[in-house]
Amino acid sequence: MSLFTGYALTVVGALLGAALILASLLRPLLFADARGIATDAISPLTGVVATMRTGVLAVADAVSGYYAAGTQNARLRREVEIARIRLAEAEAVRSENARLRSLIALRESEAPPIAITRMIGSTAASVRRFGFIGVGADQGVEPGMAVRTARGLLGRVLETGRDSARVLLLTDTESAVPVRLVTGEGTAMAQGRGDSLLRIRLINLGLNPLKRGDVFVTSGAGGYFTPGIAVAIVETVTDDGALARVISDPAVSDFVAVQPIFKPEAASALAEVEAPVAGD
């Protein structure tokens, strides 16, 4: 190949790249299939690394645990005693709760998870915060489903491959989750900032009732997320809401669960309403 052809090809490549960027910014899911195949292709490798990562964390925990064993033991003893008492109280509350529920004929609506898997990776070099999980369309995972750890919400499935899926994490700037205070007063949107914090924007403006340490859970608005999954804990209060820290950290939790869409009809109806707006 002559020198000139090489340069010409490079310029063509740059222009082609620019065109592709434009296309994928306008339609983010345009290349989802290609990405899905690519992620599937390396999922054996990423799976192994995920297992190793958990192993390393366990060893680190064991080592640090050894140093603090004595004081921790004493502290835990006290805590267990208190916890036993609280547990008994909780048992009483639970039975009362069940009785009241049966009184008003309310059914538990906690759906079982679609799949349980490991977090196998993330786009660690990009500004965008995507994660990869080890299940995909073959296991019944669909875009829009919530992904959670034992501690709380992690994000939402964005694209699926056959055996892997790409998750939009809460910390991404495009992520917005409808949330409410655990205590029930005040609904808000939790929006990613691109650094480690979420921005909580209260929907009812007025006196800001938030204080440091308040916990937000999913409200179920929008139909995607089951209500009551822990999302974030307030760190600093601002004028129109707060800055909050994400509760679930996938880097330290082994397994994640994919949950079905809470109200599929509501979610798809909303998506149709929003689609023309997003296209502008």
Add this chain to the structure above:
Amino acid sequence: MERAEPSVRRIPSRGAIERRHSVAVATLVPWLSVIAASMVPTLVIATALPLVPPTGFLLFLSWRLVRPGLLPVWSGLPLGLVDDLYSGQPFGFAIMSWSLAMLVLEIVERRFPWRSFAHDWLVAAIVLICYLGAGMILSGAILRPPLLVAMVPQLVLTILAVPVTARLVSFLDRLRLRRWRRA
């Protein structure tokens, strides 16, 4: 009788005489190493900040700076395409930016034909700052001040990683030309 030419006798390693390198390996190593490096960031879980240097681009850049002419000038197109599949950036970003980087480095080389590692590092740092900056602007993320702050650690790490990847490239280059096939 004259002794053999010293430089000939100093050719290293066990039985390298009568052996030659494999053309396939010599050709493939740069390409495969860049592809592998593109996949590395996906193995790390970083939920809070972009923290890992863009290893694919770093290695690509290092091959270009350490062994100019080995990767053809148009190689940004195919290698960028692979990187785009894993990077999380909008598809096409690496195709464009890697191609542009190749063109920029050609121009720089024409203007400053002499070279030293410090010079290479400086050039790489400028290219990397532009690359990460453009990556942020074109990522589709909503641009706010916190995002800018969040970029800083990755930028620093990336620039500091240049000597490491340059070393890695020269190691891979030795590996590439290792004479292991019987002549």
